[in-house]
Amino acid sequence: MSSKAVPDSHDYEPDESDVWRAHRARRARAERGAWWTVGRRVSLLRWLVTLGIGACTGLTAMLVTLSTGALTRLKFGAVRGVMEREGGPGVRALCAFCAFNVAYVAIANAMVVIEPLCAGSGIPDIKCFLNGINLLGVVKPKALVCKVVGIMFAVAGGLPAGKEGPMVHSGAVIAATISQGDACCSDSSSSQFQEFRNDREKRDFVASGAAAGVAAAFGAPIGGVLFSLEEGASFWSTRLTWRAFFCAMVTVFTLYVVKSSENLWGQQDLAKMFSFGEFGELTMGHGNYSVWELSLFVLLGCMGGLVELHCQLHAPLVLLGERDTPDRSNVLPHTEYNEVASLFFTDADTAIRQLFHFSSGALFLFWLPYTAMACITYGVAVPSGLFVPSLLSGAALGRLCGHLLHKLAGGNGALFADSGTYALIGAAAALGGMARMTISLTVILLEATGDMQYVLPLMLTLMAARWTGNVFNEGLYDIHIRLKRLPFLEDELPxxxxxxxxxxxxxxxxxxxxxxxxxxxxxxxxxxxxxxxxxxxxxxxxxxxxxxxxxxxxxxxxxxxxxxxxxxxxxxxxxxxxxxxxxxxxxxxxxxxxxxxxxxxxxxxxxxxxxxxxxxxxxxxxxxxxxxxxxxxxxxxxxxxxxxxxxxxxxxxxxxxxxxxxxxxxxxxxxxxxxxxxxxxxxxxxx
Amino acid sequence: MSSKAVPDSHDYEPDESDVWRAHRARRARAERGAWWTVGRRVSLLRWLVTLGIGACTGLTAMLVTLSTGALTRLKFGAVRGVMEREGGPGVRALCAFCAFNVAYVAIANAMVVIEPLCAGSGIPDIKCFLNGINLLGVVKPKALVCKVVGIMFAVAGGLPAGKEGPMVHSGAVIAATISQGDACCSDSSSSQFQEFRNDREKRDFVASGAAAGVAAAFGAPIGGVLFSLEEGASFWSTRLTWRAFFCAMVTVFTLYVVKSSENLWGQQDLAKMFSFGEFGELTMGHGNYSVWELSLFVLLGCMGGLVELHCQLHAPLVLLGERDTPDRSNVLPHTEYNEVASLFFTDADTAIRQLFHFSSGALFLFWLPYTAMACITYGVAVPSGLFVPSLLSGAALGRLCGHLLHKLAGGNGALFADSGTYALIGAAAALGGMARMTISLTVILLEATGDMQYVLPLMLTLMAARWTGNVFNEGLYDIHIRLKRLPFLEDELPxxxxxxxxxxxxxxxxxxxxxxxxxxxxxxxxxxxxxxxxxxxxxxxxxxxxxxxxxxxxxxxxxxxxxxxxxxxxxxxxxxxxxxxxxxxxxxxxxxxxxxxxxxxxxxxxxxxxxxxxxxxxxxxxxxxxxxxxxxxxxxxxxxxxxxxxxxxxxxxxxxxxxxxxxxxxxxxxxxxxxxxxxxxxxxxxx
The missing domain is CATH 3.10.580.10 (CBS-domain)
Structure with a gap:
């Protein structure tokens, strides 16, 4: 990556020089007894800006989702057109399909050429930014535009890439852009936003923006706040928690209002952009799983940690190697009613919902190539999140295990929890092995599942995955930060x-x-x-x-x-x-x-x-x-x-x-x- | 309160003297090349101790709940005996009832006489402890025993006192006691726990213990971690988050195992000690509320902030005044099938479940005296939490509003969300106005509700309640800290x-x-x-x-x-x-x-x-x-x-x-x- 860290930029706080003191004292004198002080004005403005960040992040998320859908429809429409003319699937249809994918991915790749920082998920960059490293250009509007366009085409092009990581990055850029106001366009000395023009304020806004991004991506406002809290915990205060909370809430509210007024996605859950579908129907009585199954979940967690380890070893290698537009030759031939194909030839969100409730044994055929492709994709120069691919491959693995167990149990199906639960646990295991996040990941998954009974299994699985993974290496985001040689400070001394x-x-x-x-x-x-x-x-x-x-x-x-x-x-x-x-x-x-x-x-x-x-x-x-x-x-x-x-x-x-x-x-x-x-x-x- | 702060105790970190350096260097020399170093031993021990803290907190919570139930049954059994002998309710039964209550409350009061620190909820004390103030005796085993016995009798005595706050305090004391090991009983120089014997380690364990306490009280492990995070955020690290997470998880797991093996409380939800009952049956389709109702929720939030304000102004007054065993003369006469009475004459947990699903207009008769009594109780010298009383009074108020709205809407009942939802929102409003906690409170309520669709309304209500309250005063816990004149440092400069x-x-x-x-x-x-x-x-x-x-x-x-x-x-x-x-x-x-x-x-x-x-x-x-x-x-x-x-x-x-x-x-x-x-x-x- 061409990102370059500023070696030792100025301090997080304003400095304490005589000039600064004179400035503060002058203002304090001017405001003596006044009600409408700069402090109050700034405080109000800060909330308004936070509101704006939340709303814009929500709208951006809508834009990305709708555009991705439109592009995908365009692609499949064209392929279907070819098939209808040919009277069935054939070489021409396959060629059309491949051509579309290559074109889409090429556009996504072009975005990275324009702005190298928009490659990958952007989460490591945001982690670094919150940690106190000023990466040049990482929160500039250019990165936002390239990222948004790039991710739309990458997902529509059929790459196993999630739009969740990029959404977090987008939220952060939106926050930085709005809070720094008209710095780029007009004379800044008269600006209303002058008080926000220091590293500390900027970082606080970016933290709120990242929270809004997570909220938009997963419909998980609390998870979003926790994500920012976990990554930027060293500079955190209650007041900032409130702001991030508010920002995430505005985002979710924006999504909610837009969706409920337009009713664009009829079948989806109201408050969620990202959903695992309904688990309620599947539960048998109260406890969907028995106590002893928790040990199986732990095992699955360890497995997730190991599988992800494999991916991670692979991903950095690709990352270190050459970066070309990926060859799309590994697209499988398909027939219209092949279950595997119906997982591959759909966007990831739909695949997730299907996967959690899918009752076929063909999962393995999906899991292996998908996982491999996901590993490759992350190393490739397109904007791509790792979240959904990890989740998908984990869910597939989990469901496989579930099926296996049910087969082992023979007719006694009630002995084990349903395979949907296993898919959820598998997804958690893979994510835990990949990101090694703690509490924020649990909450994000819980909010996405919408069912609190999974608290305990999810926590156990995530811990098992993390511990297993930590025996061998660090989380993928941390590996990336190290590879970029950024002076990231862990929260504990090495x-x-x-x-x-x-x-x-x-x-x-x-x-x-x-x-x-x-x-x-x-x-x-x-x-x-x-x-x-x-x-x-x-x-x-x-x-x-x-x-x-x-x-x-x-x-x-x-x-x-x-x-x-x-x-x-x-x-x-x-x-x-x-x-x-x-x-x-x-x-x-x-x-x-x-x-x-x-x-x-x-x-x-x-x-x-x-x-x-x-x-x-x-x-x-x-x-x-x-x-x-x-x-x-x-x-x-x-x-x-x-x-x-x-x-x-x-x-x-x-x-x-x-x-x-x-x-x-x-x-x-x-x-x-x-x-x-x-x-x-x-x-x-x-x- | 007789608690006394150590004015400026020693530093949070070990000091950096030559003696300390020599000690460290000696150990480093001794361990050169060794695999089983003190660091590793301590690390393992730390996890084991955390496990112990979690398990003990869970068992303590079970003990409190079961004993409270037994004491309550004893009381009502005796009263029923009198009634049967008399052939119906009469003066004798009322006298027996009052005598039991007075005796129970007197025992609770006696505990406070033995250990003054165990009065009230203990949450302000734990907040101070996490903030870095060494309150003498606040985490001593004596405080634990008195608190546990006191809260059992206070709740069984019919006081509107919650056992949630005291559970948090108990978790903290358990943590301090276990982690400091045999400091009190044996020669400490040879102890395994020597490495934990400094203020920093102790505080970290107490943070985990507090998380476990919240987890036990509400069945909300994530909420527990967030509670510790919010209160002790200045000393937080990812590693500590994991430990608190683990501790809370062990607690919930302990409760889960004990309950599912004993099946003691047949009708209750498995993973929860504290529950609002099932909302699922009440929901009509997906969204249980409409978008425009969110504005009503905000209004309810503001109302909650104001009502609690009233209580808070009252509570400190009582607190500053005399502290006698309360007179029980305000117990209302009752008949067997009076709905109001069925709320009063039951323990608070059952009342909550009833209240959220109660379809009567007699709520007002419950709300007014209960709220007043709750205010008085908190000022009285017994161990008592404010959480459940606030929640109950808020839920009653919310339900009242819901009923009112349904009456206004006439036959068109589908216009508004069901009253259960309003009760939940009312509870959130009251709690938000009382505690002014942010994200931890939202998560605790969500985990207790078990339904993620309430994220948005709960967040909005809590914010409205907080802001309304903040116009007039601080949260109740903060007021208490101020009244005790402890040098608590807010996270922002005054x-x-x-x-x-x-x-x-x-x-x-x-x-x-x-x-x-x-x-x-x-x-x-x-x-x-x-x-x-x-x-x-x-x-x-x-x-x-x-x-x-x-x-x-x-x-x-x-x-x-x-x-x-x-x-x-x-x-x-x-x-x-x-x-x-x-x-x-x-x-x-x-x-x-x-x-x-x-x-x-x-x-x-x-x-x-x-x-x-x-x-x-x-x-x-x-x-x-x-x-x-x-x-x-x-x-x-x-x-x-x-x-x-x-x-x-x-x-x-x-x-x-x-x-x-x-x-x-x-x-x-x-x-x-x-x-x-x-x-x-x-x-x-x-x-």
């Missing part, structure tokens, strides 16, 4: 660093590019030019590098661009410092150092950084344990942390990259080994 | 301090009792004796109070008790420092300073604190904003934070108490006002 007594001083980078409070323009320019750091510590060299604070790249660039320096040391030009509004007006497209040129004469001028220094950066003592350092990083969502001695003298800096498992392994264990070896070591270690 | 530009330097305490790295024994003794602080900063007075680290009260007490000091300055006795094991062996009952006496001769001796200093305490610059300070406190679960200038010289200290809303208001706004005024101001402010 075991490698927790062992023994590693201190902050041992893992920090000691070659730090520091600035002085009043610094030569040339030196600043070179520092910006020659490094990629987004933050520079400011030290007082006269007192032995006592840390004065930090200053951000964006701020330095603005100062240089505005030529806010003077030939004399000490701030003699009598100019007032640049205001907060001026510094922030270009968010998020601050001037880059490449756009700025400095004349040779100016290089000897002095830049007074003091008003722009964030005077209270988070620091840690060099003797602090790794556990404490990691915790500070992870819970506060930091990007960098200054390491000081007990006199507050700067001795090093720790960035997110220093903490990523790969880097830790490299520094602590591998010494001179290659990164690939270290990677393997870490994956082995992380079990 | 609005008062967020306004304008308050810095850490402005709210810190500047009169800090500091120690030197090598300090006179007499000085240390006096410092311990004259303050209640649990942590003392150590500063280097020769360099102008540069902060060297912090040292804990428990450690100083152990050193003094073991007379680990020497007459000469500088550590000349050649003794090795006290080991980590020695320091920690008495957890959690470290020697107190009152147990220690120091001879006058020893007062001039020197205590070398250097090996015991935590050299990497969290610090913050005095210029840091309140927002940043609060965030550091809240997300890391700190108890105290040293404030330093940019040379790392100590200038003050901030404790949890300094940050509590009351204290902030006092310092920033009220100046010389009384605490009561400040309290009112804060409650007003916190709306």
């Amino acid at each position: 075991a490698l660093a927790a062992k023994g007594e590693v201190t902050a001083g041992q893992i920090m980078t000691t070659t730090v590019k520091c600035l002085r409070p009043i610094e030569r323009v040339g030196y600043v320019y070179d520092a910006l030019r020659n490094t990629e750091h987004d933050c520079f510590p400011v030290v007082d060299t006269q007192t032995g590098n006592v840390l004065m604070g930090t200053v951000l790249r964006k701020c330095l660039c603005v100062l240089l661009q505005r030529r806010h320096f003077s030939p004399n040391r000490g701030y003699s030009r009598g100019e007032r410092p640049v205001t907060f509004e001026t510094l922030e007006k270009d968010y998020p497209r601050y001037p880059t150092i490449q756009e700025i040129t400095i004349a040779n004469d100016d290089r000897q001028s002095w830049l007074d950084l003091r008003p722009y220094i964030s005077t209270a950066p988070y620091v840690i003592d060099e003797s602090a344990s790794m556990a404490r350092t990691y915790r500070l990083f992870r819970t506060l969502g930091l990007r960098h942390l200054c390491v000081v001695d007990h006199r507050n003298r700067l001795v090093g800096i720790i960035t997110r990259t220093d903490l990523s498992a790969v880097q830790l392994a490299h520094r602590l264990v591998c010494g001179g080994q290659s990164l690939a070896d270290a990677l393997l070591g870490v994956i082995w270690e992380a079990r | 609005a008062l301090a967020a306004k304008g530009e308050v810095t850490a330097g402005q709210i810190m305490t500047t009169t800090v009792k500091c120690l030197r790295p090598i300090e006179r024994v007499g000085y240390v003794y006096d410092a311990l004796r004259n303050t209640e602080h649990d942590c003392f900063p150590v500063v280097d007075t020769q360099t102008g109070n540069v902060l060297m680290g912090t040292v804990l009260r428990k450690c100083l007490c152990v050193l003094l008790q073991r007379r680990h000091f020497s007459p000469n300055r500088g550590y000349s006795r050649g003794e090795r420092p006290v080991t980590f094991e020695t320091l920690e062996k008495d957890y959690p009952r470290y020697p107190t300073i009152q147990e220690i006496t120091i001879a006058n001769d020893d007062r001039q001796s020197w205590l070398d604190l250097r090996p015991y200093i935590s050299t990497a305490p969290y610090v913050i610059d005095e210029s840091a904003s309140m927002a940043r300070t609060y965030r550091l406190f809240r997300t890391l679960g700190l108890r105290h934070l040293c404030v330093v200038d940019h040379r790392n010289r100590l200038v003050g200290i901030i404790t949890r108490t300094d940050l509590s809303a009351v204290q902030l208001a006092h310092r920033l706004v009220c100046g010389g006002q009384s605490l009561a005024d400040a309290l009112l101001g804060v409650i007003w402010e916190a709306r």
